Amino acid sequence: xxxxxxxxxxxxxxxxxxxxxxxxxxxxxxxxxxxxxxxxxxxxxxxxxxxxxxxxxxxxxxxxxxxxxxxxxxxxxxxxxxxxxxxxxxxxxxxxxxxxxxxxxxxxxxxxxxxxxxxxxxxxxxxxxxxxxxxxxxxxxxxxxxxxxxxxxxxxxxxxxxxxxxxxxxxxxxxxxxxxxxxxxxxxxxxxxxxxxxxxxxxxxxxxxxxxxxxxxxxxxxxxxxxxxxxxxxxxxxxxxxxxxxxxxxxxxxxxxxxxxxxxxxxxxxxxxxxxxxxxxx
Amino acid sequence: xxxxxxxxxxxxxxxxxxxxxxxxxxxxxxxxxxxxxxxxxxxxxxxxxxxxxxxxxxxxxxxxxxxxxxxxxxxxxxxxxxxxxxxxxxxxxxxxxxxxxxxxxxxxxxxxxxxxxxxxxxxxxxxxxxxxxxxxxxxxxxxxxxxxxxxxxxxxxxxxxxxxxxxxxxxxxxxxxxxxxxxxxxxxxxxxxxxxxxxxxxxxxxxxxxxxxxxxxxxxxxxxxxxxxxxxxxxxxxxxxxxxxxxxxxxxxxxxxxxxxxxxxxxxxxxxxxxxxxxxxxxxxxxxxxxxxxxxxxxxxxxxxxxxxxxxxxxxxxxxxxxxxxxxxxxxxxxxxxxxxxxxxxxxxxxxxxxxxxxxxxxxxxxxxxxxxxxxxxxxxxxxxxxxxxxxxxxxxxxxxxxxxxxxxxxxxxxxxxxxxxxxxxxxxxxxxxxxxxxxxxxxxxxxxxxxxxxxxxxxxxxxxxxxxxxxxxxx
Numbered sequence: 001x002x003x004x005x006x007x008x009x010x011x012x013x014x015x016x017x018x019x020x021x022x023x024x025x026x027x028x029x030x031x032x033x034x035x036x037x038x039x040x041x042x043x044x045x046x047x048x049x050x051x052x053x054x055x056x057x058x059x060x061x062x063x064x065x066x067x068x069x070x071x072x073x074x075x076x077x078x079x080x081x082x083x084x085x086x087x088x089x090x091x092x093x094x095x096x097x098x099x100x101x102x103x104x105x106x107x108x109x110x111x112x113x114x115x116x117x118x119x120x121x122x123x124x125x126x127x128x129x130x131x132x133x134x135x136x137x138x139x140x141x142x143x144x145x146x147x148x149x150x151x152x153x154x155x156x157x158x159x160x161x162x163x164x165x166x167x168x169x170x171x172x173x174x175x176x177x178x179x180x181x182x183x184x185x186x187x188x189x190x191x192x193x194x195x196x197x198x199x200x201x202x203x204x205x206x207x208x209x210x211x212x213x214x215x216x217x218x219x220x221x222x223x224x225x226x227x228x229x230x231x232x233x234x235x236x237x238x239x240x241x242x243x244x245x246x247x248x249x250x251x252x253x254x255x256x257x258x259x260x261x262x263x264x265x266x267x268x269x270x271x272x273x274x275x276x277x278x279x280x281x282x
Numbered sequence: 283x284x285x286x287x288x289x290x291x292x293x294x295x296x297x298x299x300x301x302x303x304x305x306x307x308x309x310x311x312x313x314x315x316x317x318x319x320x321x322x323x324x325x326x327x328x329x330x331x332x333x334x335x336x337x338x339x340x341x342x343x344x345x346x347x348x349x350x351x352x353x354x355x356x357x358x359x360x361x362x363x364x365x366x367x368x369x370x371x372x373x374x375x376x377x378x379x380x381x382x383x384x385x386x387x388x389x390x391x392x393x394x395x396x397x398x399x400x401x402x403x404x405x406x407x408x409x410x411x412x413x414x415x416x417x418x419x420x421x422x423x424x425x426x427x428x429x430x431x432x433x434x435x436x437x438x439x440x441x442x443x444x445x446x447x448x449x450x451x452x453x454x455x456x457x458x459x460x461x462x463x464x465x466x467x468x469x470x471x472x473x474x475x476x477x478x479x480x481x482x483x484x485x486x487x488x489x490x491x492x493x494x495x496x497x498x499x500x501x502x503x504x505x506x507x508x509x510x511x512x513x514x515x516x517x518x519x520x521x522x523x524x525x526x527x528x529x530x531x532x533x534x535x536x537x538x539x540x541x542x543x544x545x546x547x548x549x550x551x552x553x554x555x556x557x558x559x560x561x562x563x564x565x566x567x568x569x570x571x572x573x574x575x576x577x578x579x580x581x582x583x584x585x586x587x588x589x590x591x592x593x594x595x596x597x598x599x600x601x602x603x604x605x606x607x608x609x610x611x612x613x614x615x616x617x618x619x620x621x622x623x624x625x626x627x628x629x630x631x632x633x634x635x636x637x638x639x640x641x642x643x644x645x646x647x648x649x650x651x652x653x654x655x656x657x658x659x660x661x662x663x664x665x666x667x668x669x670x671x672x673x674x675x676x677x678x679x680x681x682x683x684x685x686x687x688x689x690x691x692x693x694x695x696x697x698x699x700x701x702x703x704x705x706x707x708x709x710x711x712x713x714x715x716x717x718x719x720x721x722x723x724x725x726x727x728x729x730x731x732x733x734x735x736x737x738x739x740x741x742x743x744x745x746x747x748x749x750x751x752x753x754x755x756x757x758x
Contacts, residue, residue, distance in 0.1 A: 025508055039464055045557060045566035046464070070566055086464040088502040218557070218567075221462050221504055222689050223472075223529040224549035228540055235533060235540065240691055254540055257642050261542040265568035272563040 024059030032121030033095030039086035050114035064113035101184035108190025138163035199247035209247035338387030340739030369448035375404025440468020442525035442725030445741035451495035506695035528726035538636030543644030547683035572679025579683030580610035714744030
């Protein structure tokens with residue numbers, strides 16, 4: 001059945017989960033870099049999530065999400081066999097895949113899953129993929145094995161040093177750029193501060209740097225401009241012009257500010273949800 | 283025609299919710315005629331031999347005939363007459379700019395009091411709504427035979443597509459409508475607010491009537507992304523109608539436009555109408571409830587945004603317009619309603635800058651004072667900046683309603699589709715056919731942002747040619 005959750009896996013219990021969803025019409029057209037908009041239930045809001053993987057033969061897509069507020073909490077309540085009410089996609093411009101060299105793909109947090117799909121696209125196009133992934137500690141690291149399946153090099157950093165390099169992904173990136181002249185592109189997907197730091201790291205090297213932006217979206221088809229970002233002094237819509245842009249051109253400060261626009265209401269919605277759940281359980 | 287000797291009675295007024303009350307809810311403002319009012323208003327029609335009103339209607343509803351039936355108290359007959367050319371009368375009776383169409387052409391207009399054709403159409407549609415569905419859409423009590431081989435795809439579910447789908451199904455075609463959003467109706471659900479066009483009571487009912495004609499609706503499918511036009515032909519569709527509208531918002535291009543608190547009207551209205559954000563947190567889509575709201579633009583969308591802001595509890599709402607209130611393109615009725623509800627008009631002002639407060643969010647808009655100069659190519663006097671005259675308006679929420687452009691999502695993925703210089707789909711004016719054989723288009727994606735009724739007229743014209751090309755019997 002369309003939109004049915006075929007497989008659910010808690011990657012980090014209580015925090016991050018992976019869903020494999022039956023969506024043949026999306027799987028048939030999705031490319032690395034594509035995203036979907038979903039609505040969990042009636043009364044629900046539309047939220048964007050990157051497609052972490054697809055299987056065209058089985059007609060499935062994979063999404064990975066961090067439980068952060070009400071909508072992702074509602075998503076987390078669904079189990080295998082349940083269906084997602086509305087699932088729309090694939091959306092956005094697919095990743096532009098350049099060829100003939102080394103591509104360093106940097107991922108942080110849940111962004112590693114999205115980065116993984118882009119890295120796979122680069123690998124399939126014949127590029128040498130170096131994956132650099134980071135998390136606060138070993139337990140919060142995602143998709144290391146999935147990346148190892150095709151990336152010849154997977155470099156890991158943790159903030160606390162519990163696994164791999166102790167420090168930030170940008171330390172590993174800088175070291176790598178100093179050693180290697182064949183890097184044709186750096187891709188970064190993760191929290192805004194991480195993508196901003198990656199762009200700052202690559203700038204002195206003059207390496208093309210692509211970031212996948214996670215702005216607030218409503219329709220996801222270019223109708224409203226909620227997701228607008230400033231890139232090279234021009235206003236662009238992340239949903240139709242992106243979500244990937246030149247990291248050296250993005251106004252990250254503005255993006256950070258815009259992501260905070262609904263914070264108090266997001267908290268109110270989550271609290272309201274928790275209160276209602278509390279009533280139910282009584 | 284000679285003026286009637288009888289004095290012309292004034293038109294029967296439409297009962298409305300009182301402003302002080304309605305500004306606190308999202309219920310429909312206009313309450314509709316009672317049967318008695320409708321019959322009285324219908325009696326004002328002079329039953330012209332050569333009715334000008336019909337020529338003023340883009341879908342050529344036989345207006346004197348339906349009004350005559352209504353005057354005799356035969357609502358069902360009146361409904362069937364309307365339905366011969368108009369598939370969404372409950373919508374049209376509410377949102378058409380009748381003053382510049384049918385009513386503008388009415389002979390009684392000379393006396394300033396044309397027949398209230400829109401209100402009568404609305405009355406007939408609402409009265410008939412609860413009756414059988416096939417009659418509802420076709421005006422005929424029995425459903426036609428639908429030929430499963432005559433498959434037609436409509437992309438988009440706004441007024442143009444719904445009209446095309448209704449016409450095609452009534453003529454025996456098997457229609458599938460593909461909609462990108464999760465709810466059907468296009469601008470009827472995301473754009474026009476509940477207080478002008480109820481979603482459950484009216485739009486959903488008109489859509490459901492189409493289901494009775496075996497029209498299939500598939501939501502969450504984006505033309506150009508989830509499927510291409512060639513995919514549709516590969517799946518056995520014999521013809522395609524493109525009715526995807528002109529949904530890409532224009533911005534002003536002035537500093538500070540990306541500050542938090544600045545919204546396109548599309549975003550603001552989509553959150554409230556489609557997301558039901560007025561019921562947050564019962565519904566999950568949030569909306570910022572501005573205290574001091576400024577809306578840029580003078581069209582119906584600007585009025586909708588301003589009136590929505592009032593209902594969301596704003597202390598003050600200003601509409602900023604470059605010309606004067608008299609030149610506003612919005613319907614007079616909408617401007618009047620907005621002002622009755624407390625919306626203020628800042629005439630002869632243009633946008634200069636959005637300013638942030640200490641928290642980085644919008645705190646004020648800076649406006650350039652204008653005066654009217656020489657007439658421009660549209661014949662209207664051009665607004666000219668008064669040097670050095672600026673004014674700052676404290677604002678914590680701004681809505682930009684200065685129009686839309688064609689949405690590139692479908693078009694840039696269909697390079698064979700020939701476009702006009704302005705980026706809209708180029709069609710044969712007579713048939714609505716595009717440069718791709720068997721692919722038709724109509725509504726805002728062809729004309730740029732216009733009205734519901736013009737989109738419906740285009741949908742109907744194209745559907746007639748599609749039906750004929752598929753071998754259906756079509757009246758001329």
